[in-house]
Each structure stands twice: as structure tokens, then as C-alpha cells.
Amino acid sequence: MALPMISLEAVNVEASDPAALAQFWATVTGGRAVIHGDTAFLPEARPGGFAMFFQPRSGPRPERTSMHLDLTVPWGSRTAEVDRLVLLGATWRWDVLDEYPHVQWSTLSDPEGNLFCVAEHPPTVGS
Template identity: 35%
Template structure:
């Protein structure tokens, strides 16, 4: 039996707002039925993994956090686009032959956009 990645789940304050950010960044629509409590991106289009956003009253200290790495040949343009959608550009890196930028989404979750060839 094989295991496969089904969802990447974000605990958040407002599911629709965070789903709208990530859907915009990945150029995928927020699925129908989204509310401030629950939203998904990718389910209706058959994309995998599906991004799932669940409102929680308090983020649990010590709970695992998710770090998403994205890649694009036009990485500087994508960084600017992410910022225009509400991301904060934290820092740029050039190490071990790889270039990437670390950003945070509107709720402070970190993610990277790397330079793809």
C-alpha cells in the first residue's frame, strides 16, 4: 500500500481570506462553498495536493508548521506578484548554488519562492 499527499492544511483565522491569497499566488480558484471557517483550493479542478484552510480559535503552540517551497523561472516576478497579493518579502538567499526568497503570507506563514531553471 502506498501513501500519497492529499491535502496541505493551514490552521488560520479566516479560511476564505487565506485561501484567496494562496489561490491567487498559485493561479487557482478558491473552490465553491468557501466560508470564513473552511475553504479549499484545487479540489474542483482536480489539482493535487489540495490546499485546505480551517479556521481555528487559537493556533496551537508546538503544533507542526508547514513550510511550502515554490519554484519559478521568473522567480523575481513571482516574488513581486506575491507581495502584491499581500505577502511580506522577508529575505533573499543565494547558498549552495541555489537562489530563493523567503516570504510570509498574510497570516505570517513562511514560504519560499526559488529560482527554477
């Protein structure tokens, strides 16, 4: 039996202000948000990237979400990227630097409080 050809089309986000949150993520990813009425679409900024769709929140914001984005940056650039994202409106929450030898990450939240991580992986021996 052949495995299905499946890929991620877009991350869907409910937001209090879909246009503003889409603009934040457009600046983060280098993309350009397309606003249409009360929704916004952010196409992938480059091949292999990811798209995002923002729609009005349909109910109260959950106390805790069960999913979040893990973003990856080149080794040695995490701190500068976190600083850039904080200047754009993200909030730094915590760092995890020595729990796993294969990754270090910082957890942040976007302007509406959605958590996401910025991770870096050390080069492998021989790279």
C-alpha cells in the same frame, strides 16, 4: 516488500480568516477557492499541483512554525514572481542567493504570517 503508493493530498492550514487566506492562495496558484461555512478548500490548480484546506485556528498562533511550503519557479523568474506575490499581499522576508550552488530562494510570508519560499534552480550543464 513493495513501497507504499503515497502522495500529498492537501496542505492543511489553520487561519484567523480561512476564506480570505484561501482567496490569497487561490490567486497565488491560479486556483479557485470553494468556501463552505467557516472552512475553505482550494483544489489543485493543475495536474501535479497541490490542494489546500483552510480551517479556523484552534488556539493561539504559534510563535514559530516547524514546516513551510517550498514553491518552485523556472530559472530566472523568481524575482518577478516574488514581486507579483508581494503585490497580492505577501511580505518579502529575505533572499538566499549564494548559500547553495543548486538553488536560490526568497522567503516570504502570506497575509497571516505563514512562511513560504519561492525557489529557482539553475539549468544543469547541457540543458
